[in-house]
Amino acid sequence: MNLTPVLSANWDQERSWTLDAYEAQGGYQAVRKALAMEPDAVIQLVKDSGLRGRGGAGFPTGNKWGFIPQGDGKPHYLVVNADESEPGTCKDMPLLLASPHTLLEGIVISSYAIRANQAFIYVRGEVLHIVRRLQAAVADAYAKGYLGKGVFGTGYDLDVVVHAGAGAYICGEETALLDSLEGYRGQPRLRPPFPAVAGLYASPTVINNVESIASVPAIVAGGADWFRKMGTEKSPGFTIYSLSGHVTRPGQYEAPLGVTLRELLDLAGGVREGHRLKFWTPGGSSTPLLTAEHLDVPLDYEGMQSAGSMLGTKALQIFDETTCVVRAVQRWTEFYAHESCGKCSPCREGTFWMVQIFDRLERGTGTEEDITTLLDVCDNMFGRVFCALGDGATSPVVSSIQYFRDEFVAHFTERGCPFDPTASTLFAAAGARG
């Protein structure tokens, strides 16, 4: 397996976040090429590349753009989803910290393609320095004529606003993000109509993840065939895999889609010394847990689906045998309960009651019936809610019971959690400093 740094290739350059450093590495060349093409040709190129949305759902980016009605007389909008909040997911924030201009170049190309004159970057608020880097990058791009009236000396106008959120996981859901950007509580909308027809201010809107838009300049520069030299037929291209948890060298690994966790773990020095893999998430907590038996399943959209999970955000959270799966899923469930927007009853009530059940399970006062109730609650949530938050909340619960039912049972037969939480900490080896 070959690593394929494209998005990350300039991250170790001196002052990589600045416009000058970005241009010295060949930045803002692809946009000139794109602006000399017809907008429809840019859409076609992205369609041909097979780029699929990197925010989790994997919807083909070019197709999304193609749904925007043209000649409708309404303003069009591009909204970049930089609300990275899915537990375990940590790829977009380092990209924006190190190279905000990669995103800006992608924004100019993408906005031109869908004929939008206004773009928004909706960035989560809890990342102050990343907000600064974006603000500075946008200001520098305006000063250089790369944004604003007649960008790059063409007749095309584009304004970009950096919009900081205020702490709500649900705003990563694209229609909740739009409500939030319009100044409302972030609650998802019923679809149809889809955002491509009636999105921001009821106008045609494309919402794409940071990594999706940041991949566009390389696709324009290299071409669709070049992009397809990496990855698989149905999941082409390079992508950023984020390894975290009980792994020797956690971090960002940019590789072709379709690599396996075994290959990535080899590069990352394996599970931390003296321990073995217990469970992992392929793409954040909303993707069903997998185990050591799935180490050789390709990390692409099809591979993860065949294993009963999802590729999601490629956030590979690694947990070794010291970790209590009940505690882990309890905490995720508390997260979903905290972040449920409250609009749909099955999610609002289901996450609330699952927290109560997990609390007694972890304390050792649960029963066999609690496990049945958890599965029943999940059955009543999945597919019965407006958005993916409710569906996602069921993923760790159902999959953990599927693979570790005995461990749930052990919590009440042993009248308590059989694990020592100290053993799973990073500083356990150093004698639990503290």
Add this chain to the structure above:
Amino acid sequence: MALSEKTRAEAREIIARYPQPRSALLPMLHLCQAEEGYVTPDAIALCAEELGLTKAEVAAVATFYTMYKREPVGDYHVGVCTNTLCAVMGGDAIFAALKEHLGVGNDETTDDGKVTLEHIECNAACDFAPVVMVNWEFFDNQTPESARQLVDRLRAGDPPMPTRGATLCTWREAARVLAGFYDGRADEGPSAGPETLVGLKLARERGDSAPAMERGAE
């Protein structure tokens, strides 16, 4: 206390950034926190007046988002990630250690008004777990001991540099940046942390790269 005319003028600047005025509401609430430290009834009134909304409509939004506070916050907001991965890696131990060390519970402020402690959700830095945020700046790879030293320095008026960020500003100054008023500090701090670069470094060592682009490729 009524908000200043400067804040009102800046709220109007924010409104002018957007095609429709109501989009300015979130940054306006950040701006109000920048002046008063939290979202006060006067702040809600100001936003309602400027946007032609009812106070109930503004309050409904302000209470939905966790970054808007209903009570005063210390100079330094210390957020300990206790979502699953950070919790397992030591976040729970760090949060417990800080509660004991500072003598405060969740969402409470020390008597000297310096530090507000809160457990927070995933902050997108899992490769640096366990993570502590101070005024939304990253303090990576923390331990209970390092976190205690961190808050001691905050209370002593000697704030350390974030791992990946700029010289710490106060809670209110941070809120001003989030409202869209850039403070000129983007050039401080590194491009990346070591974990961010681990794959790139390995690719260089191994001679790995993406396929070469053909000249004139389309």
